[in-house]
């Protein structure tokens with residue numbers, strides 16, 4: 057809690073953090089009757105069909121489901137990368153349909169950390185530079201940005217690799233850099249598409265414990281699309297996507 | 310801004326082979342532009358020197374108003390005080406040579422053939438050193454008052470060879486018929502048809518005797534260089550107000566100005582082609598290179614990166630490519646100029662020149678500016694569309710691309 061208080065005064069998004077804590081909504085996401093699909097030749101492939109989903113704050117959520125069931129599609133909508141064709145997504149009680157493109161871009165920067173299976177790091181930058189990439193735009197630059205980057209990388213077990221380039225790292229290490237890049241922004245939620253697909257068991261464990269720590273100390277939420285049963289076993293909530301809807305949801309005791 | 314420049318700079322090292330390919334493309338364009346521009350300048354200077362040293366000098370001095378008007382009895386306007394004017398002209402520091410001349414019409418007769426032609430009386434003992442570019446197809450330049458040199462076409466029409474005697478027949482300024490027999494010392498070929506077909510040169514003494522006058526029609530002038538002309542012209546206006554000075558490009562307006570215009574047009578055309586080649590090469594390399602960045606652009610934008618910032622970064626990257634490539638190209642051109650091309654570029658005989666000759670590159674400071682800025686600008690322009698195309702894409706599409 058002490059850490060969180062300190063953050064209000066050091067983080068660039070102090071004001072939005074404050075708003076968040078004052079918000080009445082107990083939900084991180086409230087998703088109602090969302091429809092989404094893609095053009096397919098002359099027709100339209102419907103992927104999400106009236107999907108409803110509630111994600112509480114400070115939760116660790118896994119989206120599971122067979123390949124092609126729409127996990128990535130849903131994650132993209134939750135990350136404001138795309139707007140649903142129908143239905144509404146509320147994020148901390150704010151309706152996405154009320155936001156303009158620029159607001160969504162700002163929310164992606166301050167509130168969301170996105171991690172992908174293919175990492176997508178910048179090959180020409182060092183581990184530290186990749187990690188601090190977004191910080192100047194959050195008002196954190198120079199020594200402060202470097203300090204935060206080093207702190208996040210230390211936490212995730214990469215403090216000996218600060219000045220290496222992604223090409224010099226293993227797949228698991230690269231995935232951790234991608235996670236560090238998202239974490240460094242101190243977003244409200246980390247969205248990750250198959251984040252542990254390239255990690256060995258031991259590395260997965262380390263990262264999951266970092267996630268759990270952040271969940272407690274920073275109230276960060278995590279939403280993962282995954283096939284990894286090991287990761288799923290740590291989730292507070294498990295939602296299964298089938299036929300374009302959330303069919304069964306499991307809750308860890 | 311510093312972050313944008315830094316990221317753009319780092320991007321140059323992403324794929325060194327591709328960067329090298331782009332740099333070579335731009336450098337090729339810059340080298341080509343600089344060498345071609347230097348060559349063009351050299352060629353123009355050759356044309357200019359020929360124009361000056363075959364016939365006109367750097368400029369000529371006439372009685373005021375003489376050049377524009379046509380007179381029934383032109384000799385009435387001619388300069389009487391030859392020594393005084395000569396001294397006046399010689400006293401101008403930039404004037405290095407003063408050459409009195411008379412231009413006149415006369416019949417040229419050989420056997421039964423009788424042609425009208427334009428003649429010029431000159432002082433060969435004074436002129437021949439400076440007016441050295443006249444190209445003689447046979448024989449040599451004038452030496453004394455018993456000789457004549459004639460154009461190739463005229464010689465052909467009269468059917469004369471070097472060593473033959475021909476007769477000039479004309480009127481003195483008093484209206485009497487007068488004639489002179491002269492030995493053909495040389496036959497010249499300048500490539501200017503009107504000149505080769507109807508022109509001859511004799512000694513000034515022979516011309517004055519034929520016309521029965523001691524007057525001078527005009528003086529050709531040699532200065533320290535074309536850049537001296539404005540000063541010389543100004544000095545003449547002040548010191549010798551009864552005279553009027555004309556630079557060589559006004560005296561040979563049609564031919565010289567057309568040549569310059571032709572060379573300039575040709576240069577602009579070739580420059581456009583070079584820049585188009587650079588643009589196509591860059592467009593292709595950049596477009597292919599950007600394709601493989603789709604995923605990371607998607608990931609950055611998913612985390613809040615803006616389109617316009619990415620656009621700026623990539624455009625800066627292209628600008629760096631253009632500048633660095635241009636600088637390399639200029640370096641290569643300078644090295645080429647100092648080594649392989651140090652002896653000039655061999656040219657086949659052109660108009661007015663029958664020998665092979667060499668054009669030295671004459672690279673001016675403004676050429677460096679152009680050869681750097683044009684390829685750099687072309688690089689930026691050629692990459693605009695691929696960059697815009699990448700950054701405007703929807704994020705999910707970018708993420709699915711690779």
Ligand SMILES: Nc1ncnc2c1ncn2[C@@H]1O[C@H](COP(=O)(O)OP(=O)(O)O)[C@@H](O)[C@H]1O
Nearest residue numbers: 094095103122123124125126127128129130709
């Ligand atoms: N941009 C797109 N264009 C066309 N079809 C798409 C697009 N994105 C996803 N799909 C299709 O939508 C369905 C769901 O995809 P996705 O959300 O990626 O599922 P998952 O992540 O669960 O594997 C799949 O059939 C996929 O082929």
Ligand SMILES: [Mg+2]
Nearest residue numbers: 127128249281
């Ligand atoms: Mg997927």
